[in-house]
Amino acid sequence: MKKNIAVILGDGIGPEVTQQSIKVLDAIAQQYKHEFTYTYALMGADAIDKTGSPLPDETLSTCLASDAILFGAIGHPKYDNDPAAKVRPEQGLLKLRKSLQLFANIRPITTYPALQHLSPLKAKNLEGVDFVIYRELTSGIYFGKKNLSDDKTTASDDCVYTASEIERIAHLAFKHAQKRRKKLTLVDKANVLETSRLWRKVVQEIAPQYSDVTVDYMFVDNASMQIIINPKQFDVILTENMFGDIISDEASVLSGSLGLAPSASVGSGVALFEPIHGSYPQAAGKDIANPIGSILSAAMMLDHFGLNEEARLVTDAVQWMLQHGFVTKDIDPINSYATTAIGDLVKDFI
Amino acid sequence: MKKNIAVILGDGIGPEVTQQSIKVLDAIAQQYKHEFTYTYALMGADAIDKTGSPLPDETLSTCLASDAILFGAIGHPKYDNDPAAKVRPEQGLLKLRKSLQLFANIRPITTYPALQHLSPLKAKNLEGVDFVIYRELTSGIYFGKKNLSDDKTTASDDCVYTASEIERIAHLAFKHAQKRRKKLTLVDKANVLETSRLWRKVVQEIAPQYSDVTVDYMFVDNASMQIIINPKQFDVILTENMFGDIISDEASVLSGSLGLAPSASVGSGVALFEPIHGSYPQAAGKDIANPIGSILSAAMMLDHFGLNEEARLVTDAVQWMLQHGFVTKDIDPINSYATTAIGDLVKDFI
Ligand SMILES: CC(C)[C@H](C(=O)O)[C@@H](O)C(=O)O
Numbered sequence A, B: 001m002k003k004n005i006a007v008i009l010g011d012g013i014g015p016e017v018t019q020q021s022i023k024v025l026d027a028i029a030q031q032y033k034h035e036f037t038y039t040y041a042l043m044g045a046d047a048i049d050k051t052g053s054p055l056p057d058e059t060l061s062t063c064l065a066s067d068a069i070l071f072g073a074i075g076h077p078k079y080d081n082d083p084a085a086k087v088r089p090e091q092g093l094l095k096l097r098k099s100l101q102l103f104a105n106i107r108p109i110t111t112y113p114a115l116q117h118l119s120p121l122k123a124k125n126l127e128g129v130d131f132v133i134y135r136e137l138t139s140g141i142y143f144g145k146k147n148l149s150d151d152k153t154t155a156s157d158d159c160v161y162t163a164s165e166i167e168r169i170a171h172l173a174f175k176h177a178q179k180r181r182k183k184l185t186l187v188d189k190a191n192v193l194e195t196s197r198l199w200r201k202v203v204q205e206i207a208p209q210y211s212d213v214t215v216d217y218m219f220v221d222n223a224s225m226q227i228i229i230n231p232k233q234f235d236v237i238l239t240e241n242m243f244g245d246i247i248s249d250e251a252s253v254l255s256g257s258l259g260l261a262p263s264a265s266v267g268s269g270v271a272l273f274e275p276i277h278g279s280y281p282q283a284a285g286k287d288i289a290n291p292i293g294s295i296l297s298a299a300m301m302l303d304h305f306g307l308n309e310e311a312r313l314v315t316d317a318v319q320w321m322l323q324h325g326f327v328t329k330d331i332d333p334i335n336s337y338a339t340t341a342i343g344d345l346v347k348d349f350i
């Protein structure tokens, strides 16, 4: 199989973790006689520094011409504490999501028995945890009209959803639920928000088409508790953009390290794969960042290509590494391996 | 001291838990020669059933004429799954908050060594946890314009903040931080939202007036992780309405039971005190609900009246009860006491 992969290394630890995934993809290509070619493109603070734009046109066309995008991370603290900054690294990512209509961000939440000691949660609360979050990614308050009054004393962000924006991701989530434990939980705030009531209405209307799936409705404030108290109740969580941002990061700590969690963003065309951790500038260039989140994202990409056996080999490799203590500093501060060493070990396993 | 307290029993377990607080307040009144009088008022599903309105005018005038409001809980599932419902119990509470300008919801987060075994978090993650959340309560997406298009396919909720809305709660939070460990964390999403950038700007501008307070800025998705991974880093958290709703419920599970957590909503005039748990209709009328959240809310009310010794006596009583196993079913399913029994015991302790 020939695949043309757009690679956005991005900021902070983005480049070093993504390089490990490329090692792994190359090892897979060699073993299974695939041909993966990589086209590098700029985004984020790195792109602003080099071109003035957080998402240069060239990046967009590289992505559009690719079969999939492998992305590291973006963001730099120099922009965060300046409320008046004109360009921000995040604008690149948001514009990319919107331009490619990557409307569904899929985040599997798994726990690893070998890492149980690292989780902030007690073992009994973690038992049997295995769910996946579908976060809407191209609408809601992230993309509504924004305004700051001329006198700079009033700011606004509009949250807008249309029924069709909700339907398309709801169908994906229902279909995934059918292949899993057949339970879907819509997380919303329908007791307060009009948009949430539309979410509830659309999901209620679609539900009969998936009669084997049990549907549950949960307010987001309650969901933020249930994810900690009783996470094993969840199978597929479906939610809007802002709520999904918050609860999927929250859920990612269950595994014991944010550094392990992968994600896929899919839409009607090309899909994007990225670890859920951020650019973590403090660790950049030190060869200590955890590349597993990125490597598992690459595995999701292989699955997306229909290369399920190849994907399985990568996830097996990761399981083996975690079980045998081949981990980075975030997981074991004393007996730790470098970012590049972990990449090499996964490659060798393959 | 004479105080006129408006009492809103509300829905579900609201009435039964609030009745225990009244027992406790009566015991305090007797011992310290205060005179507390109670005026009962309707709100929520109960009010809809009896008057057609979730917040009858009479309730509003009773509250305005009072020195403080003691409130139970509202909400009934019959409204939750009907996206087309015309009146909702929650509208009563939202209108009350807005009418009384209860702009700051204050939620202390404490853990109890005696209940450590109940917390979903490991002991080491709970050590030294003691923080307070200031949630803005009368603006943001809860109160912005809401719309559903005539063809019912597009819904919107606007989030609006003015600098003065942010300033008034920020001052309260900074002042509280000065009396505590002198650290304030603003939780926002300033990398995406215009309103969050205004929050950051206002807080940055006010900060020099409280030069003994260290200010930290944290994105809400990160905060939702940090509350679980490392909650002891927080002293005072300041945040907007929707984020506060989510992270304060999340934080309330640290103690081991949502049933223990109190809150105060304050503004320019009369203040309101309520447990943070909801109406929990499944438990209503069974004499099993935990009244401690309500009793500790009554203690916050005493503090608010300047009756600090009296408040202390109530919190000491609660500590003693928890240490000696006088707890409801949510805390000890085997050796448990009834709601009314707990109320009586706290009263007797006083
Ligand atoms: C960087 C930021 C804009 C982004 C988001 O909020 O969507 C990130 O937190 C994420 O979840 O991918």
Ligand SMILES: CC(C)[C@H](C(=O)O)[C@@H](O)C(=O)O
Pocket (backbone or CB within 6 Å): A191, A192, A221, B075, B090, B093, B245
């Ligand atoms: C009942 C609901 C409207 C309310 C809110 O979201 O503010 C509740 O969850 C709370 O936190 O007091």
